[in-house]
Amino acid sequence: TPLSRETRTVVSPSSVVVGAGAVEQVGEYAARHGTTALLVATEQIFEFHGDKVIDALDTAGVESVSYTDVRPDPTVENIESAYELWKRHDCDVLVTLGGGSSIDTGKGVGILASNDGEIRDFGVDRAGYEGVPEPTPPLIAVNTTAGTGSEATRSVVVSDESTSTKFLIVSENVVPDIAIEDPELTVSLPRSHTAFTGIDALTHAIEAYVSVNAYDIPDSSAEEAMERIARSLPVAWANGDDLDARADMLVGQLQAGQAFTNSSVALVHGLARPLGAQLHVPHGLANALILPYVAEFSAMAAPEKYATVARILGAADESDTTREAADKAAEGILRLCDDLDLTGYLDDFGEVPSRERYLSVVDEMTQDAIDSGSPANNPRK
Ligand code: NAD
The missing domain is CATH 3.40.50.1970 (Rossmann fold)
Known part of the structure; x- marks a missing residue:
């Protein structure tokens, strides 16, 4: 409106x-x-x-x-x-x-x-x-x-x-x-947490941007946040001493926070919170595990927004139609996560929960996600 x-x-x-x-x-x-x-x-x-x-x-x-x-x-x-x-x-x-x-x-x-x-x-x-x-x-x-x-x-x-x-x-x-x-x-932030927290910030920017509560003021913060994170997160991760990249990330994550607090987060955060609470997966890593799949699922419901996400992440260009570009947002996110070797960090969190342990908490986690209210803000329900 x-x-x-x-x-x-x-x-x-x-x-x-x-x-x-x-x-x-x-x-x-x-x-x-x-x-x-x-x-x-x-x-x-x-x-x-x-x-x-x-x-x-x-x-x-x-x-x-x-x-x-x-x-x-x-x-x-x-x-x-x-x-x-x-x-x-x-x-x-x-x-x-x-x-x-x-x-x-x-x-x-x-x-x-x-x-x-x-x-x-x-x-x-x-x-x-x-x-x-x-x-x-x-x-x-x-x-x-x-x-x-x-x-x-x-x-x-x-x-x-x-x-x-x-x-x-x-x-x-x-x-x-x-x-x-x-x-x-932030130079002392270990590489793993540079990756987790950076993807958390990217998730805030993307979720605020595609949220059903989005509007122009947080949108401009979200777009600039995505640009800063896309260009500086891989640099800060590869060379933690790079003060320019660290400063760019600080501003990008601040803008991402301003975007989501004035718009909202959505499905990714709804699902990531119970992963942290039940299985102690670090918050940013939990987001990274979910973000590409939620983008794939949701792109059809907010094609113009996801097309911009894909272009900012370098996964689509002007020759793609809006719908083609939107469908490439997930690819852009996955590529960034791969560049940061995010799935490699899963090994640092002890054993993968057994199937029994997972099944014992999955219903509770699903209910917890729904109760958080965040999934209702997602462009595709
Ligand atoms: P964190 O504050 O939990 O820090 C992660 C780890 O990194 C800690 O061990 C900390 O000691 C260490 N650390 C932090 N900065 C460091 C540095 N510069 N050098 C070396 N070590 C450093 O991480 P976070 O991701 O910033 O915060 C996660 C928490 O924030 C979660 O509880 C999450 O749910 C919450 N959160 C809150 C909001 C909000 O708006 N209030 C938004 C998103 C997430």
Whole structure:
């Protein structure tokens, strides 16, 4: 529906700081908002880059307390423990260091700090969309993957270990205030996670673009995100020290996050979440396993959009008709996944689940995917 006939809300962090050395600005921004920061990180990323953030906070006169137990795919327990620290030290500003797992833990702490209730109460299944009444305290996200785009989104993804599911919280009140994107922090991202997180970002851009909720503002972010990811992901994967490619990926994944948070994700994300929750497949790898097949299935329902995807990925050219080009989108995605040797990483995740194990969870996973609501946004049902 044209914007002249419908109102939409476009959400975004109020400031985005991008470029080599951007991390040094975390202290200045934190000092504008408070005096005691809770720094939230995974142990690994804290070891790599925690000192840079703490030094910058120190220099700006901001005290800090660190919670460094965030687990990839963070849990209810992560959020509750970090919140205990927030209360105990009377913190007034949140700083996250890391990718989606750190950022989502920080958002969760912020929800508990400003609202009454347990984190589970704010899931879309209980509270609906926009179910967080009060905004989080000031939240500065120093992003280190490229990535989820969580530093620009209204989503929080939390693992509930009691049910082996991931639940989703969606509210404008959780969008971080400041996003810091420093390519020098992503040089340490291992090759495998460069591939997984990069394909996650590509999935966000493609799903937002073909979604039944797409419209022109997120579409332009999605198109530019796909262009940046297509040209820079193979370079960043092949040479992790290439700062230009790392910076291009940071901007591309940010735009992909902005695209999906203002449009939506669709079938791929609906299916990938239960794969992560039940079988602990890393989120980006789960997306990569599904994305080409969903593109193949869906191209007929959004041919012009998929034709653009195929052209951006270099799988189709102007001599192809729209329908021919659309049918080549899956090929373009598969080629990129092959270039990154993505299926090769499957061997790193232990044994492939036995047929019995798979059959024991597949119905639950299917229901979980449908309940997430994301498949309903897909152009082909
Ligand atoms: P992550 O934050 O889980 O990090 C993956 C691993 O890489 C961790 O072990 C981490 O310590 C390590 N790491 C991160 N940055 C590093 C660096 N620069 N150098 C070395 N190691 C580094 O990965 P992610 O893919 O960014 O986040 C995944 C989580 O985000 C999942 O829980 C997913 O469901 C969620 N997610 C959230 C949103 C949202 O909008 N809120 C969107 C998509 C995904």
